[in-house]
Amino acid sequence: MNDSPSLRTGFPLTFGLDTFGDVHSDENGTLNSHAQTIRNIVEQGVLADSVGIDFFGIGEHHTDDYPLSAGDLVLSAIAAQTRKIHLGSAVTVLSSDDPVRVFQRYSTLNALSSGRVEVILGRGSSIDSFPLFGYDLSDYEVLFEEKSELFAELLKGSPVTWTGTTRAALKDQDVVPHLEAESFPTWIGVGGSPQSVVRAARHGYNLILAIIGGSPARFQPFSNLYLEALEHFERPAQPIGVHSMGHVAATDEQAQEEFWPRYLAVMKHVSRTRGFAIPTPESFKHEIGPHGAIYVGSPETVARKIAANLRVLHASRFQLKFGMTGLAHTAVMNNIELYGTKVIPLVREILGSES
Amino acid sequence: MTSPTSTTTLPRIGILGAGHVGPAIGRVAIEAGYPVSIAGSGDPAKIALITQILVPGAKADWPAQVAAEADIVILAIPLHKFNTFDPSLVAGKVVVDLMNYWAPIDGTQQLFEDPRYGSSEIVQRHLSGSRVVKSFNHAGYHEIEAERRPAGSPDRLALGVAGDDRKAVELVAALVENIGYDAVLLDSLHEGRILEPGGPVFGASLTKEQFAQVLTEKTAA
Numbered sequence: 001m002n003d004s005p006s007l008r009t010g011f012p013l014t015f016g017l018d019t020f021g022d023v024h025s026d027e028n029g030t031l032n033s034h035a036q037t038i039r040n041i042v043e044q045g046v047l048a049d050s051v052g053i054d055f056f057g058i059g060e061h062h063t064d065d066y067p068l069s070a071g072d073l074v075l076s077a078i079a080a081q082t083r084k085i086h087l088g089s090a091v092t093v094l095s096s097d098d099p100v101r102v103f104q105r106y107s108t109l110n111a112l113s114s115g116r117v118e119v120i121l122g123r124g125s126s127i128d129s130f131p132l133f134g135y136d137l138s139d140y141e142v143l144f145e146e147k148s149e150l151f152a153e154l155l156k157g158s159p160v161t162w163t164g165t166t167r168a169a170l171k172d173q174d175v176v177p178h179l180e181a182e183s184f185p186t187w188i189g190v191g192g193s194p195q196s197v198v199r200a201a202r203h204g205y206n207l208i209l210a211i212i213g214g215s216p217a218r219f220q221p222f223s224n225l226y227l228e229a230l231e232h233f234e235r236p237a238q239p240i241g242v243h244s245m246g247h248v249a250a251t252d253e254q255a256q257e258e259f260w261p262r263y264l265a266v267m268k269h270v271s272r273t274r275g276f277a278i279p280t281p282e283s284f285k286h287e288i289g290p291h292g293a294i295y296v297g298s299p300e301t302v303a304r305k306i307a308a309n310l311r312v313l314h315a316s317r318f319q320l321k322f323g324m325t326g327l328a329h330t331a332v333m334n335n336i337e338l339y340g341t342k343v344i345p346l347v348r349e350i351l352g353s354e355s
Numbered sequence: 356m357t358s359p360t361s362t363t364t365l366p367r368i369g370i371l372g373a374g375h376v377g378p379a380i381g382r383v384a385i386e387a388g389y390p391v392s393i394a395g396s397g398d399p400a401k402i403a404l405i406t407q408i409l410v411p412g413a414k415a416d417w418p419a420q421v422a423a424e425a426d427i428v429i430l431a432i433p434l435h436k437f438n439t440f441d442p443s444l445v446a447g448k449v450v451v452d453l454m455n456y457w458a459p460i461d462g463t464q465q466l467f468e469d470p471r472y473g474s475s476e477i478v479q480r481h482l483s484g485s486r487v488v489k490s491f492n493h494a495g496y497h498e499i500e501a502e503r504r505p506a507g508s509p510d511r512l513a514l515g516v517a518g519d520d521r522k523a524v525e526l527v528a529a530l531v532e533n534i535g536y537d538a539v540l541l542d543s544l545h546e547g548r549i550l551e552p553g554g555p556v557f558g559a560s561l562t563k564e565q566f567a568q569v570l571t572e573k574t575a576a
């Protein structure tokens with residue numbers, strides 16, 4: 001009874017959609033161009049707003065199958081056509097960017113959207129931006145530590161004073177555009193590094209747990225670590241979120257039939273670059289079951305799983321990574337609609353009735 | 356936290372690294388009854404919270420102290436930090452190498468770009484005063500807790516244990532078995548290459564029988 005997320009951390013439930021800019025296919029099964037992919041994302045963001053989804057996030061990627069390197073521009077197009085939905089990165093690869101530029105871009109988007117920006121900082125699971133922008137992956141820790149510290153300073157507003165080893169120092173620097181009101185919500189996305197959890201608490205960032213495989217419940221110690229660390233650093237409570245991938249369709253069978261071949265194709269590709277074993281129908285069944293990390297099924301199936309995992313992870317935000325590469329655009333739009341109109345109200349109902 | 360009563364009979368596990376992998380291994384080792392010490396990159400105060408929440412029952416200490424007191428050192432540092440790791444820290448010790456080298460993820464590391472050797476052979480050449488054992492590398496660190504099963508369970512998974520020193524291999528194999536996995540012994544670090552990324556075992560979740568099958572196929576090929 002007393003472990004419902006809102007009671008544990010005191011934050012309202014919010015629901016988001018994340019995309020990495022996955023290239024989808026048209027009605028004939030032909031893969032869309034990069035340009036069409038980007039235009040479709042705007043359409044997806046606008047639909048998400050219209051069906052009551054709280055957040056739409058774009059994960060920075062730099063590859064042929066995820067051509068979304070300038071997500072903030074895409075978000076500004078969505079901002080121009082929407083009124084309520086919050087818009088943000090999921091994630092911004094801060095280590096290979098300049099925190100001052102990241103702040104400037106999102107502060108600009110915050111102005112355009114009248115205060116609807118959220119930023120998620122992290123590494124993401126890909127490393128493409130490091131060689132692209134001339135960074136050495138070996139410097140990852142110092143880059144992320146220094147830049148997340150500087151970004152926290154920037155969020156406090158100008159003037160900004162900061163010294164480090166990874167970029168030029170700032171002394172009483174005015175960084176514009178100024179924020180209109182308080183700073184926008186900023187999260188750190190964590191994939192399993194306890195230091196990143198502690199760092200998020202130390203700098204006062206919200207926490208997003210990126211759970212892409214295995215049992216979500218195994219992340220509970222990270223939620224506990226975050227809450228303890230916030231207390232340790234004498235900071236107020238802050239929300240915890242969960243990011244996982246999935247796909248919603250009218251029935252479990254339809255969702256699995258649509259998702260599995262695309263997931264298998266992506267994982268075959270990923271296994272070549274990462275050395276992992278290719279998933280089997282059995283391992284897939286496990287991942288979409290109650291002890292796995294993937295949310296595939298009917299609105300009821302997905303809602304039950306989201307509710308259970310928000311509860312166990314003391315989380316108040318869920319972000320569904322939707323639209324696996326190669327899915328049909330129509331299936332993706334259907335997923336967004338069902339998530340907004342069916343899944344989210346169901347999760348609210350399940351968790352609301354327990355608290 | 357109550358200490359298991361068997362701690363006096365089991366070797367002390369010293370974990371170097373409090374990142375993704377170190378605390379996960381530490382937690383299951385403690386639950387198997389092993390005494391565990393853990394170190395981050397320096398001052399134990401910096402990992403006090405992590406230790407308290409993620410590895411309750413473990414002792415956080417300085418790296419040199421953790422290594423000195425350990426019977427089995429678990430080297431759980433990021434691979435790209437290995438070229439600056441001081442071999443004297445673990446001289447004379449059994450060292451479990453659970454690192455993987457996979458250039459698309461780690462970036463190209465010159466030290467490991469030698470096609471003649473597996474990554475653990477290179478680690479052994481670097482740590483010439485230690486007895487290196489390759490294990491745990493092919494299982495996801497985040498699955499290590501959930502996939503444990505009691506001995507004899509039909510779905511108990513196997514972990515490869517490879518090394519050039521038989522006694523060291525047996526010590527680590529016992530750890531693997533006590534944690535909740537079947538140990539499949541490989542006679543040398545060179546044979547341990549079959550456990551590496553891109554190989555048939557990596558990330559594959561195999562039972563002992565399935566593992567044996569893979570080894571047979573590999574030999575026949």
